[in-house]
Amino acid sequence: MSPVGALPLVDVRGASFGYGGAPVLSDVSLAVGPGAFTGIVGPSGSGKTSLLRLLLGTARPQAGSVVRQPGVAVSYVPQLETVDWNFPVTVAECVLMSRPTRRLLPRATPAEKVEVAAVLERLGIGELARRHIRELSGGQQQRMFLARALLRQPALLLLDEPTSGVDVGTRHEVLHLLDDLNRDGMAVVLTTHDLNGMAAHLPHLVALHGRVIAAGPPEHVIVPDVLERTFGARMEVLQHLGMPVVVDGGDRLGLRTVAG
Amino acid sequence: MTLVETLLDPFAYEFFVKGLVAAVLAGALCGLIGVFVTLRGMSYIGHGLSHAIFGGYAAAPLVGLPIVLGAGLWGLASALAINAVARSRRIGADAAIGVVTTASFALGVALLTRFGTTGPSFDALLFGSINGVASADLLLLTGALVFAGVVFTVGYRSFLFSSFDPEVAAVSGVRLGTTETMLMVVLSLSILATLQIIGVTLVAATLVIPAVVARMASDAFSRMLWISTTLGAAAGAVGMYLSWYLEVPSGTTIVLVNALAFVVVLVVTGGRALRRAAGLDDHPAAPAPVLAGR
Numbered sequence: 001m002s003p004v005g006a007l008p009l010v011d012v013r014g015a016s017f018g019y020g021g022a023p024v025l026s027d028v029s030l031a032v033g034p035g036a037f038t039g040i041v042g043p044s045g046s047g048k049t050s051l052l053r054l055l056l057g058t059a060r061p062q063a064g065s066v067v068r069q070p071g072v073a074v075s076y077v078p079q080l081e082t083v084d085w086n087f088p089v090t091v092a093e094c095v096l097m098s099r100p101t102r103r104l105l106p107r108a109t110p111a112e113k114v115e116v117a118a119v120l121e122r123l124g125i126g127e128l129a130r131r132h133i134r135e136l137s138g139g140q141q142q143r144m145f146l147a148r149a150l151l152r153q154p155a156l157l158l159l160d161e162p163t164s165g166v167d168v169g170t171r172h173e174v175l176h177l178l179d180d181l182n183r184d185g186m187a188v189v190l191t192t193h194d195l196n197g198m199a200a201h202l203p204h205l206v207a208l209h210g211r212v213i214a215a216g217p218p219e220h221v222i223v224p225d226v227l228e229r230t231f232g233a234r235m236e237v238l239q240h241l242g243m244p245v246v247v248d249g250g251d252r253l254g255l256r257t258v259a260g
Numbered sequence: 261m262t263l264v265e266t267l268l269d270p271f272a273y274e275f276f277v278k279g280l281v282a283a284v285l286a287g288a289l290c291g292l293i294g295v296f297v298t299l300r301g302m303s304y305i306g307h308g309l310s311h312a313i314f315g316g317y318a319a320a321p322l323v324g325l326p327i328v329l330g331a332g333l334w335g336l337a338s339a340l341a342i343n344a345v346a347r348s349r350r351i352g353a354d355a356a357i358g359v360v361t362t363a364s365f366a367l368g369v370a371l372l373t374r375f376g377t378t379g380p381s382f383d384a385l386l387f388g389s390i391n392g393v394a395s396a397d398l399l400l401l402t403g404a405l406v407f408a409g410v411v412f413t414v415g416y417r418s419f420l421f422s423s424f425d426p427e428v429a430a431v432s433g434v435r436l437g438t439t440e441t442m443l444m445v446v447l448s449l450s451i452l453a454t455l456q457i458i459g460v461t462l463v464a465a466t467l468v469i470p471a472v473v474a475r476m477a478s479d480a481f482s483r484m485l486w487i488s489t490t491l492g493a494a495a496g497a498v499g500m501y502l503s504w505y506l507e508v509p510s511g512t513t514i515v516l517v518n519a520l521a522f523v524v525v526l527v528v529t530g531g532r533a534l535r536r537a538a539g540l541d542d543h544p545a546a547p548a549p550v551l552a553g554r
Contacts, residue, residue: 056431076431087299087424088481097421098432106416132479152432 006033009072009156009187010055015064017050024050026211027064032156036187037178039199041221042208043231048191051208052076052158055189075149077159080141080166085134092116092129095148119147123177139170146177157181159190163198171197195222195246218244270504278393279457283496283510285401286454287466291492292408293450294471295484296443299423304354305342307464308361310451312338314460315364317385318371328400332452338364339444365460388459388511397456404453408446412485415439420481457496459511466492469518476525491521 008031017025025047032038032055040048053059054066056076068074075098089097095116096108108116120126123143128136136144142162149157162178163171175198182188192198199205205221207213207230214226222244227235236247270276297306313335320330338360345356372382384391412419421429422439430436451463458466474488499514506513 058427058430074431076428078425078428083425088475088479088484089420089424090480093420093481094424097417097424097429100417100421100433106413148428 006035007069008033008067009036009069010074011067012051012054012061013065013067015054015061015066017047017054017059017061023062024210025054025061028054028208028212029064030055030206030212030215032187032189034155034187035182035185036189036204037182037202038189038204038206039202040189040191040206040208041193041195041199041230042191043193046209046230048193048208049160052160052189052191055156055158072156073152073154074156074158075152075154077142077145077149077157077162079161079164080138080145081164083141085141087133089133090129091120091125091131091133091136091144094133094144095120095151098148098151115151116147119150120144122150123147137170138166139173142166142170142174143177146181150181154186156187156189159188161192162190163192163194168197175201195227200243200245222246270501275391275393276500276504278395278398279391279510280497280500282393282398282401282457283500283514284493285398285405285496286457287470287492287494287496287499287514288489289401289405289408289450289492290454290458290463290466291470291474291488291490292405292412292485293447294467294469294492295474295481295488296412296419296423297447297467298471298475300443303464303468304357305339306447306451306467308342308357309335309339309448310455310460310463311365311368312361313364313448313451313455314385315366315368315371317455318368318375322371322375328452331455332448334364335448335452336445339448340441343440343444383509384456384459386459386461387509388455388457388462388514389509393456397453401453404446404449408450411442411446415442419443457510458514459509462511462515465515465518466495469515469522470495473518473522473525476522476529491518495521 010032012028012030015025015028016023017028024045028047028051030038030051040051042048050059054061056074057066057068060066092108092113096112099112099115117126117129120129123146125136125140125143125147128140128144133141133144146157157178159178162174166174171194178188178190190198190202200218200222203217204215205218206215207221207226209230209232213230214221220226222237224235224237227233227237227246233248238245238247294306297303313331316331316334317327319334320327323330325333342356342360345360381389383389418429418434418439421432422434422436426436454463454466470488470492471484473491474484477487478484495514495517499517500510502513502517503510
């Protein structure tokens with residue numbers, strides 16, 4: 001989604017992609033414009049991460065095209081579950097990784113130390129710079145990766161399931177942080193399968209199941225018909241304070257309820 | 261003969277002094293590169309490459325190449341072949357190593373048995389020897405150590421980032437192909453240079469044990485590099501010295517000294533250190549995060 005007249009930062013046009021077998025994505029189009037805040041929703045195996053990889057440029061479409069505006073800095077925050085938290089690095093070292101250097105001495109320069117301290121302060125984890133990454137809570141880990149991503153001053157930030165496996169408080173923290181970054185002008189694209197806790201709060205959604213089922217604001221995407229075609233299960237959608245709330249149909253599966 | 265005279269006795273022999281220097285250089289080299297090898301889950305590659313290079317040792321004289329050059333080219337080709345097969349993801353890296361390196365080792369055994377060798381003896385190649393360490397060997401070891409030091413210093417953040425999180429590193433501008441190729445070049449060169457001292461069957465231990473001990477002793481990557489390099493060098497010196505008195509191959513005593521260091525650090529630091537080292541070789545199928553306060 002691009003503001004009218006603005007060139008997309010990344011433009012995926014009719015892209016198909018697979019890993020050798022059946023295609024994971026077919027004829028997918030998605031334009032990410034400056035200031036976009038988009039959530040890609042879909043079940044496991046729907047191609048969310050593959051679409052992120054197309055946007056990142058780490059995967060190439062087998063058909064269609066991905067056009068990136070020249071010189072656009074892109075940062076990526078991986079799923080917390082995919083990271084080796086036992087790896088021997090401190091928070092500051094991890095953040096500094098995203099600043100490659102070819103100097104003969106690998107130590108951080110005074111200017112780099114100031115930059116790292118500033119970005120950690122901005123994300124509220126300045127006092128954790130010297131801690132080992134294993135010692136962080138889920139929210140702090142997510143903030144550290146955001147700090148690493150922000151050190152590159154990206155125009156586009158991509159996140160893979162940023163609230164997967166974290167508690168409600170952390171989810172709120174991450175949402176507010178991303179909202180702040182987006183208000184500062186950064187385009188944000190994330191994947192999520194959390195419809196109520198994450199997707200419903202975003203301004204723009206793409207429902208994905210190998211292809212784009214629907215795209216638009218939550219009130220157009222989080223509707224029973226789209227959800228059924230995306231997730232393969234019938235769900236009911238209620239309205240609460242103007243936001244859609246998804247209720248799955250557990251009672252229709254024949255599950256017994258405990259009598260009060 | 262007094263105790264001091266007994267201890268100084270081996271230094272009267274030039275070949276021992278050369279062997280000692282070679283063992284220190286080889287230990288430091290393997291200790292340094294071992295940090296990257298273990299953190300990237302490539303320990304088995306070190307083991308496999310030493311066996312692959314053995315084939316090159318046997319084949320080089322038969323095609324008229326100097327042994328070091330032939331074995332080096334053979335080892336590098338094996339390393340790149342393993343890397344290419346592993347990256348294609350059609351078969352796992354461990355299977356690729358199993359096929360490429362054992363076939364190469366078997367070829368080496370067949371060629372040496374059939375045609376003999378003009379270089380190091382069969383036993384020396386398998387278990388290491390201080391006999392016949394020439395000045396050229398010391399030069400090769402020194403060159404390999406300097407080369408590895410420069411590569412890892414200049415590419416420090418790229419190697420660190422791609423070891424920790426290759427996908428994000430690639431997005432952030434790290435050239436994964438270049439980094440992996442350089443690591444393979446350094447690894448091949450290091451194994452080639454150290455093979456005669458440590459031996460085919462034991463090189464992997466000198467790559468892995470100092471790095472594991474360093475991981476148990478420290479949570480900081482930069483400190484790991486220093487600890488592993490220093491421990492490797494120290495184990496090389498002590499192991500070579502013991503080799504003289506015990507009259508056993510140098511590779512075995514060097515590895516046993518490394519193993520002793522592992523046991524000492526394990527006893528001193530207990531389970532905490534083992535948990536630190538638990539993630540080694542799990543990469544990239546990393547353990548689930550331990551979230552504090554949950």
